[in-house]
Amino acid sequence: MESPVENGYRIFADLHTHTTYSHGKGSVEDNVRAAKFRGLKCxxxxxxxxxxxxxxxxxxxxxxxxxxxxxxxEKFGIDVLLGIEANIYGMSGEIDLSDGDISMLDIVLAGFHASARPQKVSDIFMFQSGLVAGRLGKSSKEQIARNTKAYINCIKRFPIDILTHPGFWLQLDTYELGKACADYGTYVEISSRHRVPDEEGLEGFMKSGAMFVINSDAHLVQNVGRWEYALNLAAAAGLDEARIANAGNKPLVLRSKN
Ligand SMILES: [Zn+2]
Ligand SMILES: [Zn+2]
Incomplete structure (x- = not known):
């Protein structure tokens, strides 16, 4: 089956969806049915x-x-991967998955969520300081450098396949972070749900040599396989399909499985 072509891109997998196991609205079966309906292979x-x-x-x-x-x-005849979107919750890049947990999963995502409990009190003043400034896009250089360091620490320590919604709540140096992603084989998500990275953020990631994924981060069944923001941003920036790990005619390669 050929993947549907949108904005010139053939995305074959939605690698970030939520179900009622956390706070998504649909069941696993609902999300898989929706993915099949949208012509996805995975x-x-x-x-x-x-x-x-x-x-x-x-x-x-x-x-x-x-x-x-x-x-x-089995019911829908497409690949279904079991993963977790882990929380990055400290300056050291700590995540809330053990090695044992990771071995039970097919794919590992990690992102920063402002609501996740920090590792130490000092992390509030380092990694989590300036959340409001980050939200407004007014972080200081020092804050941006610290946020970026925490993410890079995470990529170095854990086999993260995808860094989710980079730039949501925290401002990052996308060129520096992208270089680490490229070195370690972690993909940068372009998130339709959170509309990050923005144009400037994407430019830094593109210059760094990082590879990307385009995901819905659907919490509603009807949003599975929907990525208008991400596709428009990618197309406007001239991002080559070859640099999108879940697009085109290539097998999906995941760092956590290699
Ligand atoms: Zn998230
Ligand atoms: Zn998510």
Whole structure:
């Protein structure tokens, strides 16, 4: 089956979707049905890590999720990956997944969520300081350098396949971060849900040599496989399909599985 062409890109997988296991509205089966309907060959179920308040998924739920993933893959005949969107929660780049957890997953995503409990009090004053400034795009150079360092630490320490919504809440040096992503084989997400990176952020990532993924981060079933913002941004910047890991005619290569 050929992937649908939108804005000149053939995206074959949505690698970031949420279900009722965290605070998505649909079941695993609902998301997989929607992905199949949109002509995708693959969809990932990536609910929030445990530090996400109230809705984070504990590893006790992984077996039930795995069962749902297998059942939906058989029913709809497309690839379904089980993942988690981990929280980066300290300057050291710590995430809320153990090595054991990672070995149970098919794909590992990580991102910063302002609501996730920080590792140490000092992390509030380092990594999490200036959240409001970050939201407004008015972080100081020092804050941007610290945020970027925390992300790079994370990429170096853990086999992160995808860095989710970079630039949401925190401002980053996208050129420096992109270089680390390129070196370690972590993909930079262009997020339609959070509309990041912006034009300038994407420019830095593109110069760095990083590879990208285009994802919906759908929390609603009807948003699975929808990525208008990301495609428009990529097309306007002239991003080559060859640099998008979930587009074109290539196999999906994931760092956590290599
Ligand atoms: Zn997120
Ligand atoms: Zn998400």
């Amino acid at each position: 969809v990932a179920i990536t609910d929030h890590g445990i530090r996400h308040p109230l809705v984070g998924v504990s590893r006790k739920k992984f077996p039930a999720m795995r069962k749902d993933v297998q059942a939906a893959a």
